[in-house]
Amino acid sequence: MGSGRVGRALLLACAALLAGCTLQPQEQDDRRPPGAGEDGCTPLAVKIDNVAPARPHTGLDRADVIHVEQVESGLSRLLAVYATGDLPESVGPVRSARETDLDLLGQYGRPLLAYSGAQSKLQPLIDAAPLEPRTPGDDPDAFRRSADRAAPHNLFLRPDRLDPRPTACDPASFGFRVGPRPQGGEDTSRHTVRYPAARFGFVWSAERDHWRVELDGKPSALTPATVVVQYTEVRDSRFQDRWGNVSPFTETVGSGAALLLRNGRAYEAEWSRTAADRPTEYRTPDGQRMNVARGQVWVVYAEA
Numbered sequence: 001m002g003s004g005r006v007g008r009a010l011l012l013a014c015a016a017l018l019a020g021c022t023l024q025p026q027e028q029d030d031r032r033p034p035g036a037g038e039d040g041c042t043p044l045a046v047k048i049d050n051v052a053p054a055r056p057h058t059g060l061d062r063a064d065v066i067h068v069e070q071v072e073s074g075l076s077r078l079l080a081v082y083a084t085g086d087l088p089e090s091v092g093p094v095r096s097a098r099e100t101d102l103d104l105l106g107q108y109g110r111p112l113l114a115y116s117g118a119q120s121k122l123q124p125l126i127d128a129a130p131l132e133p134r135t136p137g138d139d140p141d142a143f144r145r146s147a148d149r150a151a152p153h154n155l156f157l158r159p160d161r162l163d164p165r166p167t168a169c170d171p172a173s174f175g176f177r178v179g180p181r182p183q184g185g186e187d188t189s190r191h192t193v194r195y196p197a198a199r200f201g202f203v204w205s206a207e208r209d210h211w212r213v214e215l216d217g218k219p220s221a222l223t224p225a226t227v228v229v230q231y232t233e234v235r236d237s238r239f240q241d242r243w244g245n246v247s248p249f250t251e252t253v254g255s256g257a258a259l260l261l262r263n264g265r266a267y268e269a270e271w272s273r274t275a276a277d278r279p280t281e282y283r284t285p286d287g288q289r290m291n292v293a294r295g296q297v298w299v300v301y302a303e304a
Contacts, residue, residue, distance in 0.1 A: 041169035042132070043108050044087070046157055047115040048078040049095040050198070054153040055215065059088030060222055061296075064171055068300040069100050070234055072245035074196025081108060082159070085168030092156035094143070097122070099237050100250045102129045106276035107174055112166050114142070114157045122239055130277070132164065139163055175279025179291030182284055185265035193229055193300050200300060202227050204264040210295065211261060225295025227261040228282060230271050231304040250301045257304065258282055262293045 048057060060066065063080035071077050079101060080091065097115040102125060105111055112132045126133050136143040142161040146154040159166065172178075193200045201214030205223075213222040230252075237249035253276050258269040260282065269290055273280040280299075282290040 040167070041109070041173075042164065042167045043081055043083040043111045043169050044159060044162070044166035045101075045105055045108065045111045045113050045131075046080045046082070046091045047095050047097050047101065047113070048080055048091070049093040049153055050076050050078050050215070051153070052216065053150065054093045054095075055218075056221065057092070058156060059091035062086055062088040063296060065174070065176065065297045065299065066222075066224070067104060068193075068200065068298065069098065069104075069250055070195050070198075070248045070301065070303075071098060072241045072247055074198065076195055076198040076200075079104065081111070082166060083108070083169045083171045083174065085166070087159040087166065089160070090144075090156045090158055092146075093149070093153045094155045094157050095152070097126060097133075098247055098249075099125065099239060100248070100252070102126065102131075103276045104250075104252045105129070105131055107273070107279045109169075109173075112162060112164070114159075114162070116152070116155050119239060119241070134162055173279070175281060176297055177289065177291050178294050181263050181265070181293070182260070182267050182288070182290055185267040187264060188261060188266040189264065191227070191229070191259070191261055191266060193302050202261055202298075204261075206264055209263070211298075213298075223296070224298045225262065225293040227298045227300065228269075228271075228292075229259040229261070229300050229302050230280075231257045231259075231302050232271075234301070234303045252276075252280070252301070260290055260292075 060080055064083040065081040067079040069077055077095060094114060094116050097118045099122060105113060110130050112134055114134045117135055118126055139162055142158050144156050146156055189204050191202045199216050202211040205212055210223040210225050211227055213220045233251040234248050236246045239247045253273050255272040258271040260267040260269045268285060269282050271280055271282050284290060
């Protein structure tokens with residue numbers, strides 16, 4: 001598709017000129033499977049640790065989309081997606097994959113998934129999923145251990161050493177359309193999402209036109225332009241960690257309520273995703289497509 005190639009070239013040029021150039025306006029083609037365009041683009045997804053010893057994170061400011069998932073014991077992990085080709089030198093700390101990642105990543109076509117490993121019973125599902133798994137065993141030159149942190153919070157990815165390499169995509173393929181904010185909404189200076197053992201605060205900065213992220217009540221350097229709180233079912237999966245704690249599975253295919261945070265306002269929304277290889281659509285209660293602001297997007301999966 002000629003327009004897709006032009007859009008990709010513009011994104012690469014933008015990345016060369018502006019750091020953190022994420023989610024620029026592109027025309028949406030809903031007939032095309034997301035991320036699987038004829039130009040063969042390959043986004044990169046990285047599974048990120050999010051407990052206190054793993055902070056501060058490295059390289060997350062360059063991600064285009066960050067998904068927030070609940071894991072064992074009510075804790076959380078992040079799935080950072082680099083779609084537009086603007087890759088950091090290092091990303092991490094990198095941790096293990098979960099079953100939720102497999103359905104979630106279907107909307108990105110056939111991405112690279114960088115992770116530290118997975119339990120043996122989950123590995124066959126990862127191998128069968130439409131993605132390219134990359135672990136230290138698959139690609140040892142692309143990963144390093146830092147001497148500044150204790151294991152297991154010290155594994156970092158060097159994206160430029162991955163083989164195969166990620167390539168730039170048109171982010172509109174993944175359902176995130178940049179455009180004007182909806183009408184209405186409520187003035188919102190702060191919104192908090194709580195998991196059983198984790199907390200995310202989003203504080204609006206009118207001066208800088210972004211949300212400042214607080215992790216478990218502590219400020220971070222993360223500054224998304226848009227936050228989507230997606231309410232869904234979080235149920236037990238078939239898998240457990242090494243201590244016997246059941247791994248949650250977050251439903252990302254289906255429909256439900258959502259809350260869109262952008263430009264200092266909160267908007268009631270609805271989400272819908274018809275299949276694992278389709279993007280998630282966000283609409284107003286009267287059915288209008290909802291746009292995101294230019295910049296990084298966070299999608300936080302919260303229990304309905």
